[in-house]
Amino acid sequence: FRHGEPSEVVVSTPNGFVPFGEHHPLVTIAGPCSVENEEMIVYTAQRVKAAGAKFLRGGAYKPRTSPYAFQGHGESALNLLIAARDATGLGIITEVMDTADLDKVAAVADIVQVGARNMQNFPLLKKVGAQDKPVFLKRGMSATIEEWLMAAEYIMAAGNPNVILCERGIRGFDRQYARNTLDLSVIPVLRSLTHLPIAIDPSHGTGKAEYVPSMAMAAIAAGTDSLMIEVHPNPAKALSDGPQSLTPERFDSLMQELAVVGKAM
Ligand code: PEP
Numbered sequence: 001f002r003h004g005e006p007s008e009v010v011v012s013t014p015n016g017f018v019p020f021g022e023h024h025p026l027v028t029i030a031g032p033c034s035v036e037n038e039e040m041i042v043y044t045a046q047r048v049k050a051a052g053a054k055f056l057r058g059g060a061y062k063p064r065t066s067p068y069a070f071q072g073h074g075e076s077a078l079n080l081l082i083a084a085r086d087a088t089g090l091g092i093i094t095e096v097m098d099t100a101d102l103d104k105v106a107a108v109a110d111i112v113q114v115g116a117r118n119m120q121n122f123p124l125l126k127k128v129g130a131q132d133k134p135v136f137l138k139r140g141m142s143a144t145i146e147e148w149l150m151a152a153e154y155i156m157a158a159g160n161p162n163v164i165l166c167e168r169g170i171r172g173f174d175r176q177y178a179r180n181t182l183d184l185s186v187i188p189v190l191r192s193l194t195h196l197p198i199a200i201d202p203s204h205g206t207g208k209a210e211y212v213p214s215m216a217m218a219a220i221a222a223g224t225d226s227l228m229i230e231v232h233p234n235p236a237k238a239l240s241d242g243p244q245s246l247t248p249e250r251f252d253s254l255m256q257e258l259a260v261v262g263k264a265m
């Protein structure tokens with residue numbers, strides 16, 4: 001697979017161009033699992049920006065296990081992401097689940113996320129490959145590396161070379177203490193197989209806020225190019241993924257700890 005130099009994915013944001021890649025500083029993406037209301041998303045954006053994040057994450061369309069769980073505020077949440085971007089200049093990353101929503105999502109997002117559950121949704125991969133926004137491709141929860149790289153290939157074959165690969169934990173045999181098994185060995189493995197930038201999501205990878213900082217540090221030590229971390233102003237009241245979300249205070253202290261571990265930020 002691998003040939004030549006590592007590629008860089010350069011993303012345009014209101015605060016300037018942000019490059020992802022092996023030869024660039026670590027890029028941190030942070031924010032809540034779901035966009036809940038204007039106040040919380042703007043406040044979280046301000047806090048994660050102050051801590052050093054370059055992108056705000058927040059789901060408008062949520063892939064929930066139960067159809068009775070909060071499904072995201074959809075289009076109105078996209079407008080709230082615009083408000084948060086206007087307030088901070090942060091780049092926006094948000095998930096698209098349905099080809100029918102792609103134009104709306106891509107009009108707002110600086111990076112379009114394809115979630116773990118859609119990693120092999122081939123019509124969606126082809127469609128995100130046929131538009132220009134960079135794509136954040138999460139690893140399917142039981143996808144092999146080969147399947148994941150082929151999913152990236154679908155996007156690139158459709159014309160979009162700007163793909164970032166994000167490990168978010170795979171399904172192991174023991175979910176009692178951690179939601180998933182965060183496969184940090186993909187960092188050196190992907191380095192040997194592909195030129196694409198690599199991101200690690202220790203929030204979905206562990207499912208518990210208390211485990212996120214050590215896995216974030218380990219990911220940097222192993223050479224990740226980017227981190228995605230869930231941050232919520234009041235995790236106990238979050239509409240999704242509260243248990244794995246850091247408070248803004250904890251995120252801020254983590255960013256200071258990460259700066260010590262390595263890769264210039
Ligand atoms: C998310 O980023 O909130 C999400 C749903 O992630 P994943 O697709 O990795 O479960």
Ligand code: MN
Nearest residue numbers: 033230240241
């Ligand atoms: Mn989440």
